[in-house]
Amino acid sequence: MKKILFATDLDNTLIHSRRKKTETDICVEIYQEQEQSFLSEQAKKLFLQMIQQENITFLPVTTRTIAQYQRIIFPENYRPEFALTANGLIFLHHDFPEPEWLAESQNKIKPYQPELCRWEKIFRTDSRFRHVKIADGMFLACACETPEIADNCFSEYSPEKLTAFRTGRKLYFLPPEEDKGTALKRFLAKHDFDFVIAAGDSEMDIPMLNAADKGLFRENQEDFSAYMLTEVLQAAR
Numbered sequence: 001m002k003k004i005l006f007a008t009d010l011d012n013t014l015i016h017s018r019r020k021k022t023e024t025d026i027c028v029e030i031y032q033e034q035e036q037s038f039l040s041e042q043a044k045k046l047f048l049q050m051i052q053q054e055n056i057t058f059l060p061v062t063t064r065t066i067a068q069y070q071r072i073i074f075p076e077n078y079r080p081e082f083a084l085t086a087n088g089l090i091f092l093h094h095d096f097p098e099p100e101w102l103a104e105s106q107n108k109i110k111p112y113q114p115e116l117c118r119w120e121k122i123f124r125t126d127s128r129f130r131h132v133k134i135a136d137g138m139f140l141a142c143a144c145e146t147p148e149i150a151d152n153c154f155s156e157y158s159p160e161k162l163t164a165f166r167t168g169r170k171l172y173f174l175p176p177e178e179d180k181g182t183a184l185k186r187f188l189a190k191h192d193f194d195f196v197i198a199a200g201d202s203e204m205d206i207p208m209l210n211a212a213d214k215g216l217f218r219e220n221q222e223d224f225s226a227y228m229l230t231e232v233l234q235a236a237r
Contacts, residue, residue, distance in 0.1 A: 005193040006050070006232045007059040007084075007184055007208060009200040010072065013218060014060075014225050015039055029071050037072065039225060044075050046229035051078055056236050059187065061180050061198075061208060063087045063172060065136045070095060086138040087174060087204065088183020101186070105178075109138060112175040115161045116140050119173060128153055140173040167202045181207025197235060199228045 008014050015028055015037040026044050029037035039047065050056055061084040062069055069085045069092070083092040089109065091101035109116075116134055123132045123142055131143040140162070144150040147169045154166040162173040184198065188211075198205075198212035201224070209215025216231060218224045 001055045002194040004056045004236045005196045007198045009205050010062045012201045043225035084183050086136045088180045089138040109175045142171040144169045165204050179207040181211040184211045
């Protein structure tokens with residue numbers, strides 16, 4: 001039986017926000033007493049089938065911080081054994097950071113810390129940014145009121161020593177080459193699988209999709225989470 005790794009982005013890939021919620025969706029995240037993220041009924045059914053398969057390992061790969069990731073309540077209170085947070089720079093094992101991985105990541109980003117701090121100060125003086133933070137000490141994350149404002153800021157600012165991404169109303173500035181593809185390769189160097197499937201919805205996910213045997217990219221699927229979970233279950237047969 002083939003050992004399958006399913007590495008997937010979370011937001012707008014496996015789960016979706018309340019802006020896209022339907023009446024039958026299941027809430028999987030509550031923040032400040034409000035429902036935040038959801039899973040469709042069909043996706044929940046397929047997710048439960050997937051985690052029951054002994055030959056499938058589920059690996060969330062997300063830009064979320066540790067605290068943001070831990071807010072997610074997977075169906076039936078399931079907790080993945082592994083997760084990559086902070087765009088892959090932090091490896092969680094049973095929800096706790098793996099010390100060796102963390103030390104390696106901190107060493108990799110150390111030359112870029114002054115640049116991250118410098119731009120954090122600059123962005124905090126720009127009123128167009130609603131939120132500015134260095135996420136878990138790893139990269140700079142900023143949020144604007146609208147995607148249009150974010151697009152203007154993205155065009156205006158270009159830190160030379162950092163890699164910039166825009167997704168919706170959010171901007172991310174990361175140390176170069178520290179992407180989800182690099183993180184997936186680091187994980188695979190320590191764990192053996194026969195086949196790797198990766199899924200995502202944005203430019204930040206493309207390196208991870210390229211590092212997998214099969215990449216699933218969100219396009220016009222009505223229920224992408226159900227679609228990709230079906231693909232994973234078929235590959236595991």
